[in-house]
Amino acid sequence: MAERKKLPPRRRQILEFIRSFLGDNGIPPTIRDIQNGCNISSTSVVDYNLRILERDGYLNRRPDVARGIELLDDAGQPVSNAPKVQIVGAIAAGLPIPAFSTEGAASSAEFDTVEVSPELARRYGKLYALSVAGTSMIDALIDDGDVVIVNPAAEASNGDMVVAWLKDREEVTLKRFYLEGDQVRLQPANSQMSPIYTPASNVEIHGKVVEVIRRFS
Amino acid sequence: MAERKKLPPRRRQILEFIRSFLGDNGIPPTIRDIQNGCNISSTSVVDYNLRILERDGYLNRRPDVARGIELLDDAGQPVSNAPKVQIVGAIAAGLPIPAFSTEGAASSAEFDTVEVSPELARRYGKLYALSVAGTSMIDALIDDGDVVIVNPAAEASNGDMVVAWLKDREEVTLKRFYLEGDQVRLQPANSQMSPIYTPASNVEIHGKVVEVIRRFS
DNA sequence: ACCCTCTTGAAACGTTTGTTCTGCGACAAG
DNA sequence: CTTGTCGCAGAACAAACGTTTCAAGAGGGT
Numbered sequence: 001m002a003e004r005k006k007l008p009p010r011r012r013q014i015l016e017f018i019r020s021f022l023g024d025n026g027i028p029p030t031i032r033d034i035q036n037g038c039n040i041s042s043t044s045v046v047d048y049n050l051r052i053l054e055r056d057g058y059l060n061r062r063p064d065v066a067r068g069i070e071l072l073d074d075a076g077q078p079v080s081n082a083p084k085v086q087i088v089g090a091i092a093a094g095l096p097i098p099a100f101s102t103e104g105a106a107s108s109a110e111f112d113t114v115e116v117s118p119e120l121a122r123r124y125g126k127l128y129a130l131s132v133a134g135t136s137m138i139d140a141l142i143d144d145g146d147v148v149i150v151n152p153a154a155e156a157s158n159g160d161m162v163v164a165w166l167k168d169r170e171e172v173t174l175k176r177f178y179l180e181g182d183q184v185r186l187q188p189a190n191s192q193m194s195p196i197y198t199p200a201s202n203v204e205i206h207g208k209v210v211e212v213i214r215r216f217s
Numbered sequence: 218m219a220e221r222k223k224l225p226p227r228r229r230q231i232l233e234f235i236r237s238f239l240g241d242n243g244i245p246p247t248i249r250d251i252q253n254g255c256n257i258s259s260t261s262v263v264d265y266n267l268r269i270l271e272r273d274g275y276l277n278r279r280p281d282v283a284r285g286i287e288l289l290d291d292a293g294q295p296v297s298n299a300p301k302v303q304i305v306g307a308i309a310a311g312l313p314i315p316a317f318s319t320e321g322a323a324s325s326a327e328f329d330t331v332e333v334s335p336e337l338a339r340r341y342g343k344l345y346a347l348s349v350a351g352t353s354m355i356d357a358l359i360d361d362g363d364v365v366i367v368n369p370a371a372e373a374s375n376g377d378m379v380v381a382w383l384k385d386r387e388e389v390t391l392k393r394f395y396l397e398g399d400q401v402r403l404q405p406a407n408s409q410m411s412p413i414y415t416p417a418s419n420v421e422i423h424g425k426v427v428e429v430i431r432r433f434s
Numbered sequence: 435a436c437c438c439t440c441t442t443g444a445a446a447c448g449t450t451t452g453t454t455c456t457g458c459g460a461c462a463a464g
Numbered sequence: 465c466t467t468g469t470c471g472c473a474g475a476a477c478a479a480a481c482g483t484t485t486c487a488a489g490a491g492g493g494t
Contacts, residue, residue: 010471026295027244027284030451042473047453049471066283066451066480067244078243080335115334122294141358141431143406161433189360212431214358216378227441247481259443264483266441283450283481 011049013038015058018071028069083121084113085129085149091163091172092133114147114213124151124210130163140174140189146214148174150207161189165204166196174209228266230255232275235288240300245286300338301330302346302366308380308389309350331364331430341368341427347380357391357406363431365391367424378406382421383413391426 017037021029034046054061062068071079114129132146156162162177175186184203186196234254238246251263271278279285288296331346349363373379379394392403401420403413
């Protein structure tokens, strides 16, 4: 059981449709939803393929239950509908963020992801995440291994924690943002550290930090 | 529309049942699921009450669709099936945690809650959360306002971040736990701070910290 | 008493939806 | 050629499920 072989296009299509239907509607599709969504001529074909997908561990089916399809992940666990945020790179002392291009790579399994609470994803739209390598952000109470959730769309207001790109130093930091005339003050969370003053033209705001997550073990 | 009045017991019961059914099965219940689950004698009674619940903004119904019930939150937004963790109290310098009784209060709306990623809830079973008041945990890189997710069931192993109750001081701290003979060493995350050494009998481990969440704005 | 709204009860109806049966064509192995 | 498996097609069946209708009790106000 649960032999995850390579999928024929038809079954890949069905699986993909179930995923998107679940995302759009919050409930699993019926056999006939799948039939229409995948341009299949008969419900028996859908049933046939679902049967195989179940045998191979891609999903569970509750017999005689409407919309009884339940997707499984690689570990055979029920898949959650929690939004996943891509970890687009690591942020480290003085190092630029690799692969920052938010567009282009529409591939899904390319990056690591973190699950965030649906509430977050609802409040802000598109989010991305950065993992923090090293203790360079320790003054912002952010440790090695922490994950920072960033809202790229937002305009920064005074007092916001932002991901700031310093052009002259070619480095990224997490600081509180204050615009003072045409100067920018970047204030570490730790008030004992001194702030960075720099011309506004030297600063590129890459986003607003909305959450920091630290996992143990 | 969406007049959220006080609910009669029957409708409260139905709403509660839908919530728990959704948590247990991942899909919404049918009319007859509700009928059986709430010991109601007729489907028309269920429909009658669902109709009112929809009018008052507690849920949406997709007409003629099996399991077409969608719960709404106070803001009229679709409610997520993300697990919610109760914030059972605040943890502050030297202050005991109020209302630590994990049992007893089975009421749902009694506490504030935080949504956590389903993955967390799957890995550990029951979780609770503490909000941190004040900067007493700053040495553990935990700020004022941070929320700490705790697994109460776990046995603490050396190196785990734990919620420790110090009987003699009558206070709670977050430290890394090391059992050394019959002594316990509680090590602050900040290595510049000195650890606490105390007899094992003086320490009560209230749980293992599995995640720290910091929200901005 | 009457009228009114809210709520429950029983049953039936019709759609939605999962299931099953039979047959067909493609293709590879023996 | 025969056999077997895989995938598709069409149709019909049966269970699940939302919906509707009609009736009646419970309480409150006039």
